Amino acid sequence: MTVTVELNSRKVTRNIEPDMLLIDFVRAEGCYSVKRGCETSNCGLCTVFLDGLPVLSCSVLAARADNRKVTTLEGLLEEAKEFGAFLADEGAEQCGFCNPGFLMNAIALFREKPEPTEQEIREYLAGNLCRCSGYEGQLRAILKFLEWKKERGHK
Numbered sequence: 001m002t003v004t005v006e007l008n009s010r011k012v013t014r015n016i017e018p019d020m021l022l023i024d025f026v027r028a029e030g031c032y033s034v035k036r037g038c039e040t041s042n043c044g045l046c047t048v049f050l051d052g053l054p055v056l057s058c059s060v061l062a063a064r065a066d067n068r069k070v071t072t073l074e075g076l077l078e079e080a081k082e083f084g085a086f087l088a089d090e091g092a093e094q095c096g097f098c099n100p101g102f103l104m105n106a107i108a109l110f111r112e113k114p115e116p117t118e119q120e121i122r123e124y125l126a127g128n129l130c131r132c133s134g135y136e137g138q139l140r141a142i143l144k145f146l147e148w149k150k151e152r153g154h155k
Helices: 022-028 073-089 099-112 118-125 136-151
Strands: 002-007 010-015 047-050 053-056 069-071
Touching: 002 022, 022 047, 047 099, 053 099, 073 099, 073 136, 099 118, 099 136, 118 136
Parallel strands: 002 069
Antiparallel strands: 002 010, 047 053, 047 069
């Protein structure tokens, strides 16, 4: 079967097997920020945006992305850059394996809730497995980033 996907603002048309997962499709196109973790929709490492909304690409058939827009971290580098510095400052990047999925979900949080409560932040963190930390560094990074944006009048 043939699918056409707008991947990171680039039109990609490929023949795929009907059972190909979206994670395999985007990785085959060079989007290595999308990680294979649990393959059970529990870790968040494979998060991509499908038409602007976060999805777990290990649980979506590539055929479902036909004629849709898929965005990986490679397509959001400028948006992720500022927040990524806050993660590093808080020591929350540690091994870095979970960072791409975490960044994708943090960007989704910032877009959906520009001024989230701490509880809402914790709910967004719940879907991102990190084996190195206790998530406190990530929480601090988000809170400091949001405060920094507020001080500068950014929404």
